[in-house]
Amino acid sequence: MLAELTAYQPPHFAGSEWIAPLFGTLVFIYGGRVFLQGAWGELRARQPGMMTLIALAITVAFVFSIAVLLGFPGMPLWEELATLITIMLLGHWLEMRSIEQASGALDALAKLLPATATRVTASGTEDVPLETLQEGDIVLVRPGAQVPADGTVIEGEGSVNESMITGESRPVHKRVDDEVIGGTVNGNGSLRVRVTGTGDATALAGIMRLVSEAQSSRSRAQALADRAAFWLTIIAVLAAILTFLAWSLAGAAPGFTIERVVTVLVIACPHALGLAIPLVVAISTTLGARGGLLVRDRRGLEEARNLDAVVFDKTGTLTLGEHRVIEIATDELxxxxxxxxxxxxxSDSEHPVARAILTSAMERELAVPGSQDFRALPGHGVEAQVDGRTWRVGGPNLLRQLGVAPPPLIADAADRFAERGQSSVYLIDDTEVRAVFAIADQVRPESIEAVRRLHGEGIEVVMLTGDSRTVAASVAEQLGIDTVYAEVLPEEKADRIRELQSSGKRVAMVGDGVNDAPALVAADVGIAIGAGTDVAVEAGDVVLVRSDPRDVPRIIELSKASYRKMVQNLWWAAGYNIVA
Structure with a gap:
């Protein structure tokens, strides 16, 4: 047929009539093998799809051509068979290449680890292959070098770029006892790191494993595509049978009829459906991983677009889980x-209140002077000399012991703090109260924006906490949270989730993945936050590498964008088949 279309007549010589059958058979066996194997797998799974249609089309063309070669009247389809297989192989290659490129960030993650590491020995240092590192080894990480394995800093300080793992753009300052992640880059300062995880035990390997599992897990959209491919296959086969019967009854030549049958099978083949869902899944899960959103189960990501309510655990999720100075009231100071x-x-105290005050001062980058003559006042507070003056820091018991009363401005502030469930700590100079500090679990600055963005999506925000109603109400007021469940025991959290679900709401639970595991499992979408790089957390459909509540609305946005693209792809993929 190609000779007729191009007006080209190939030369004839002894044995030339076997060239087309020979090469056609080779193309069928070698090039068509992927489709025949795919069809066998689909039929074994009782899920015929695009591979079945392609295999049926090329098998019909091959068998018919063999029959003509053996004397059956008609025109062989060797050229058409080779052309069809070549075109389908090109499409299959483009499909696999697209998916591989979409998943390319995983390969990029694998390349983050250096090939060698500088191991510290008794006699100095030595460069060794990465695979020879063992837990307990000490490695030297120079400025600009990649951290070769997970570990703990035992000497030195430096700013480490973790953006390739956590999505956090700002370098993270590391000092002694801080953990570092293999594959991150040391910006400045020399670090000595004791290795705590190598190979498959590293955070990087765990992240790659999670993303790979997410890409292989099934979603409702994929099930929809499979059903569409199944029914299109059935319809295409029926259409091919009707075509064969119609042209046969019309008296058409066998070759003409077979050509039409093969044409129907090829045109109706839903080949693009094989690309419609996997490509979106590969892109969405990879983009999520690069941004610190690790998808464990695609169904959870898919369901996130339908959420009506998001339930946050308070401590460590909406708040830092650490006490800070929330507010300061002074008279003249x-x-x-x-x-x-x-x-x-x-500065010399080990009390949690002392740590809260010291940490708050460091976060404000204040120059803290030295102190002398430190003395603990058990049950009351502490006392020390600062800049030649005696100062005391303590709670209401210290005021009663000293017999002093705060001025009205400071007393009013202390009453306000108490109403919010916050502790009041006073600064006293000799016998005068100079300031009062509100000490409480500090709300994350990011939480306000997270709640605002969820409200913008029309989603109810719920807070679940074991704290007192006073403390819970204070946090809820600061953030604008819609519903508060306070004084809830860990084992009761799942019941609260089911209570919301019973009212017809689709609910996401955001928790730490450990204490909140039952609630994460009970929710329609479980989101484990604060897990850091501990991707071994079992509960949760999505794991957030960063402890940033703003990643929750990002999950919803990613879910909606992924679903829109899936539906768009399905229509483009199946539309021409439906028309055909």
Whole structure:
């Protein structure tokens, strides 16, 4: 047929009539093998699809051509068979290449680890292959070098770029006892790191494993595509049978009829359906991983677009899970000066309140002076000399012991703190109360934006906590949370999730993946936050590498975008088949 279309007549010589059958058979066996194997797998799974149609089309063309070669009247289809297989192989290659490119970020993750590491020995250092590192080895990470394995800093300080793992763009300062992740880059400062995980035990390997599992897990959209391919296959086969019967009854030549049958099978083949869903899945899960959103189950990501309510655990999720100075009230003293002096007084104390004051001073980058003559006042507070003056820091018991009363401005502030369930700590100079600090679990700055964005999506925000109603109400007021469940025991959290679901809502639970595991499992979408790089967390459809609540609305946005693209692809993939 190609000779007729091109007006080209190939030369004839002895044996030339066997060239087309020979090469056609080779193309069928070698090039068509992938389709025949795919069809066998589909038929064994009782799920005939595009591979079955292609295999049926090329098998019909091959068998008919063999029959003509053996004397059956008609025109052989060797050229058409070779052309069909070549075109289908090209389409299959494009499909696999697209998916491989979409998953290419996983390969990029694998390349983050260096080929060698600088191991510290008794006699100095030595460069060794990465695979020879063992847990407990000490490695040297120079400025600009990649961290070769997960470990703990035992000497040195530096700023490490973790963006390729966590999605956090700002370098993270690392000092002694801080953990580092294999594959991250040391920006400045030299670090000595004790290896705690190598090979498959590293966070990087765990992230790659999670993404791979997510890409292989099935979703409802994929099931829809499979059903569409199944029915299109059935319809195409029926159409081919009707075509054969119609042209046969019309008296058409066998070759003409077979050509039409093969044409129907090829035109109706839903080949693009094989690309419609996997490509979107590969792109969405890879983009999520690069942004610190690790999808464990695609069904969870798919369901996120339908959420009506998002339930947050309070401690460690909406708040830092660590106490800080939330507010400062002073009479005449500057607030930063009051915090600077209080931090100096508390610098030798191990009390949690002392750590809260010291950490808050460091976060404000205040220069904390030294102190002398530190003395603990059991049950009351502490006392020390700062800049030649005696200062005391303590709670209401210290005021009663000293017999002093705060001025009205500071007393009113302390009453306000108490109403919010926050502790009041006073700074006293000799016998005068100079400042009062509100100490509480600090709300994450990111939580406000996260709640605002969820409200913008029309989603109800719920807070679940074991804290008192006073503390819960204070946090809820700061963030604008719609519903609060306070004084809830860990084992009762799943019941609250089911209570919301019973009212017809689709619910996501955001928790730490450990204490909140039952609630994460009970929710329509479980989101484990605060897991860091501990991707071994079992509960949760999505694991957030960063402890950033703003990643929750990002999950919903990713879910909606993925679903839109899936539906769009399905229509484009199946539309021409339906028309045909």
């Amino acid at each position: 500057d607030q930063d000066e009051a915090l600077r002096v209080a931090a100096a007084v508390e």
